[in-house]
Amino acid sequence: MSKHDVAVAGVGMHAWGKWGRPFVEYGVAAARDALKDSGIDWNDVDFIVGGETVRNGYGGYVAGATFASALGWNGARVATSYAACATGAQALDTARTRILAGLSEVALVVGADTTPKGFLKPNAGERWDDPDWLRFRLMGMTNPAYFALNARRRIDLYGATQEDFAAVKVKNAKHGLSNPNARYRKEFSVADVMASPVVADPLHLMDICATSDGGAAVVLTSVEYAQRHGLTGPRINAISTVTPTFPQTQLDMPYFSSESTAAAPAPQYTHKEALARAAYEEAGISPEDVDVAEVYDLSTALELDWIEDLGLVERGTAEQLVRTGDTSVGGRLPVNPSGGLACFGEAVPAQALAQVCELTWQLRGQAEGRQVEGARVGITANQGLFGHGSSVILSA
Amino acid sequence: MTETAIPAVEGWFTTGPEPALVGTKCTACGNISFPRETTFCKNPACPGETFDDVELSRRGTVWSYTDAQYQPPEPFIPATDPYVPFALAAVELPEGLVVIGQVADGYGVDDLTVGAEVELVVEPLYTDDEGVRTIWRWKPAGSASTKEQQA
Ligand SMILES: [Zn+2]
Numbered sequence: 001m002s003k004h005d006v007a008v009a010g011v012g013m014h015a016w017g018k019w020g021r022p023f024v025e026y027g028v029a030a031a032r033d034a035l036k037d038s039g040i041d042w043n044d045v046d047f048i049v050g051g052e053t054v055r056n057g058y059g060g061y062v063a064g065a066t067f068a069s070a071l072g073w074n075g076a077r078v079a080t081s082y083a084a085c086a087t088g089a090q091a092l093d094t095a096r097t098r099i100l101a102g103l104s105e106v107a108l109v110v111g112a113d114t115t116p117k118g119f120l121k122p123n124a125g126e127r128w129d130d131p132d133w134l135r136f137r138l139m140g141m142t143n144p145a146y147f148a149l150n151a152r153r154r155i156d157l158y159g160a161t162q163e164d165f166a167a168v169k170v171k172n173a174k175h176g177l178s179n180p181n182a183r184y185r186k187e188f189s190v191a192d193v194m195a196s197p198v199v200a201d202p203l204h205l206m207d208i209c210a211t212s213d214g215g216a217a218v219v220l221t222s223v224e225y226a227q228r229h230g231l232t233g234p235r236i237n238a239i240s241t242v243t244p245t246f247p248q249t250q251l252d253m254p255y256f257s258s259e260s261t262a263a264a265p266a267p268q269y270t271h272k273e274a275l276a277r278a279a280y281e282e283a284g285i286s287p288e289d290v291d292v293a294e295v296y297d298l299s300t301a302l303e304l305d306w307i308e309d310l311g312l313v314e315r316g317t318a319e320q321l322v323r324t325g326d327t328s329v330g331g332r333l334p335v336n337p338s339g340g341l342a343c344f345g346e347a348v349p350a351q352a353l354a355q356v357c358e359l360t361w362q363l364r365g366q367a368e369g370r371q372v373e374g375a376r377v378g379i380t381a382n383q384g385l386f387g388h389g390s391s392v393i394l395s396a
Numbered sequence: 397m398t399e400t401a402i403p404a405v406e407g408w409f410t411t412g413p414e415p416a417l418v419g420t421k422c423t424a425c426g427n428i429s430f431p432r433e434t435t436f437c438k439n440p441a442c443p444g445e446t447f448d449d450v451e452l453s454r455r456g457t458v459w460s461y462t463d464a465q466y467q468p469p470e471p472f473i474p475a476t477d478p479y480v481p482f483a484l485a486a487v488e489l490p491e492g493l494v495v496i497g498q499v500a501d502g503y504g505v506d507d508l509t510v511g512a513e514v515e516l517v518v519e520p521l522y523t524d525d526e527g528v529r530t531i532w533r534w535k536p537a538g539s540a541s542t543k544e545q546q547a
Contacts, residue, residue: 052421121469128405133471138404138531139484139498140468148462149486149496156460156510201483201505246440247427251459251486251494261492263439265425391479 002284005390006096007226008394009039009219014112016183016214016344023056026215027063027112030068030350034217036201038231038358040106044076044083044097044220047089047354051111051349055124064291065271067110077104084384085289085296086215086241087111089392094237112215116253119143120211120346132254138257142180144208144299146253148200151301154204158316159303163218166193167322168300169206174327174362176339181354183212184343193300207300212345216353219358234363236356238282238393242309244271266297272383273307279379279391280311287311292362292373293333294355296382297340304380308336326360337362344387348384355380358391363396400527401520407432409532415518416454417495417532420447428452428491452495454516455537456487459494461508473522483507485534487514500535513537 010035014026027050035042042075048071050063061064064080077098082310088111095107121140132221154160176182188206196205221231237392245267252271269277280286287310293305304318312333313321321327327335330374338344338358341351346381359378361367376396383389403409408431409417419430422437424444437444440477469477483499487510499508500517505507508514521531 016529119466119469123472124421124470126471134405135496137471137473140464140472140482140483141496142464142468143486144432145462149484150461152511153460198465200464203463211524246438247492249492249494249497256496258428258494259438260428260430263422263425263442 002237002282004100005223005237005365006099006284007223008232008233008237008356008360009040009106009203009221009226009231010034010036011360012037012217013181013354013357014215014237015137015181015208016347020120021058021213023053023068023114023213023215024066024166025113026213027067027110029094030112030217031067031071031108031110032058034219035108040219041234044075045074047077047095047098047106047107047166049079049081049089049095049109050394051087051353052080052351053113053279054082055116059310063110070293083241083388083390084148084386085348086238086352086384086388086390087349088354088356089239089382089390090241091379092218092220092236092353092356092392093241096236096239099222101147108217109220109353110215110217111353113347113349114160115211115214115347116126117211121349131256134257135254141256143253144203146251147208147299147302148203149251150305151203152201154301154304156252158319159307160301160319161192162194162204162355164304164319164322165203165300166190166277168297168303170324171328172336172342173212173298175337176343179339179343182343183345185288200371202300203301209298210345211307211339212347213345214347214350214354216357218353218356221273234360234396236392236394237285238279238390240279240282241389242278245274248387250388271389272306272381272388273311274319275391276310276381277390279393283393285377285393289377290333290379292337292356292359292372292378294338294340294378294380295335297336297342298334300342303335303340310379310381329372337367337372352390353383355382356394359394401530402425402527404521404529404531406413406487407519410451411518411530414454415453415516417531419450419452419491421450422447426441430493430494430495432450453490455513456489457508458508458512459486459488460510461485461499461505464544475520487511497532500533502534508537
């Protein structure tokens with residue numbers, strides 16, 4: 001479909017949960033799973049990229065080499081990538097770029113993490129020049145507070161309700177029931193979500209994703225390699241990791257102010273819209289071609305924002321899709337058939353890869369119990385700290 | 397406020413009866429920044445490296461709002477024990493930027509709507525060894541909260 005295509009030869013995951021083991025174990029388990037899925041031997045991998053994890057000490061900062069060592073040194077080229085929640089996609093893009101340049105043929109991309117309980121918070125120490133530290137010290141702005149600002153705007157501007165947000169959780173929980181890698185596999189009702197305590201008005205505890213341990217891995221090859229070896233998996237047609245455009249007028253974690261329109265007007269597209277547009281342009285498709293989407297439901301309300309940011313419906317109308325069941329498996333445009341972060345929780349360097357794993361299973365018709373029938377084109381989207389974000393397009 | 401009241405962060409806002417946030421204006425392109433810019437202009441079309449301090453407008457409109465019903469983790473320092481939840485607002489200023497702050501003492505999410513007018517005030521944030529630390533906050537414009545008006 002695109003001259004930027006690379007082949008997805010194999011995908012694998014370590015189930016999400018709170019397992020209390022080192023992140024390396026989750027990453028290597030996922031990598032072995034992905035290699036087995038591809039039928040490619042580790043010794044035939046000529047490039048490995050690790051998604052960096054920042055809460056697990058020195059080995060986490062050099063994740064590529066850490067995973068390579070654990071799998072057994074095989075002499076491959078190596079890289080490590082960090083881009084907050086977009087880490088996995090950026091790692092994937094690093095692998096894709098080397099393959100497209102003709103410098104590598106088979107790449108293994110791995111992300112894994114362990115996370116503490118409760119609110120994500122900055123590393124210890126006093127840092128008055130660090131916006132991530134200052135937002136907590138000066139105003140107590142947690143991640144859910146940012147999610148809540150966006151959720152509140154949907155209510156006040158578009159007439160969304162807390163019940164609409166709860167309906168997203170209900171849908172994703174139902175999707176995740178059949179996903180063996182999901183941490184939470186339990187059905188909930190709108191009443192259950194509404195009965196959970198409010199964390200940051202208007203969001204309840206069950207509107208907000210948890211933190212988890214987990215791992216995911218993807219084996220990429222050149223299209224020529226795939227053809228030569230009879231590999232028939234999906235293709236990655238686009239990976240978008242664009243930065244915001246000045247002035248960044250949308251509030252984004254961890255900043256507590258936006259850029260000003262004093263010197264230049266706001267850009268035509270917001271950062272999240274720009275991420276999607278770059279992906280569509282690179283893949284040579286439009287939003288109408290999308291059959292299934294995996295988006296970052298850090299909060300239930302953010303899933304609704306993403307559906308609009310991806311151009312799938314007009315701004316301010318996404319809750320209609322949820323109300324009519326269109327975003328459920330079996331509906332017109334299923335969103336987060338994996339169960340999303342609602343069922344997985346955040347394992348930061350793994351999550352953007354997990355989205356690609358799910359779309360691979362969807363496009364191969366292997367997503368048992370949550371299969372989007374006839375899915376040919378899928379898109380992922382996520383957003384991270386410091387102007388990071390990504391969108392990946394895959395097709396069967 | 398006591399005599400020992402010190403801004404929690406230095407140089408970011410003025411105090412007194414008409415407090416204001418202190419931002420910077422690029423001397424080359426006029427870009428306005430808050431917090432203060434001191435190194436390189438963020439405008440990709442501008443090579444500017446010098447900035448004038450400017451006081452930002454004291455009034456703006458609410459872009460959105462929320463509250464913190466659970467105590468935020470460190471480095472947040474709670475003002476009281478037990479913890480008392482507070483509200484937060486993101487406010488659009490006439491200078492074309494949005495600035496988050498806590499909402500003034502005594503006001504909550506029920507006093508706010510997207511688009512409503514708010515005014516900057518300075519209030520105590522926490523107390524440390526050197527005294528009371530103050531911070532900018534957003535106060536719903538008009539003297540009485542909507543709750544009081546509806547009562
Ligand atoms: Zn400038």
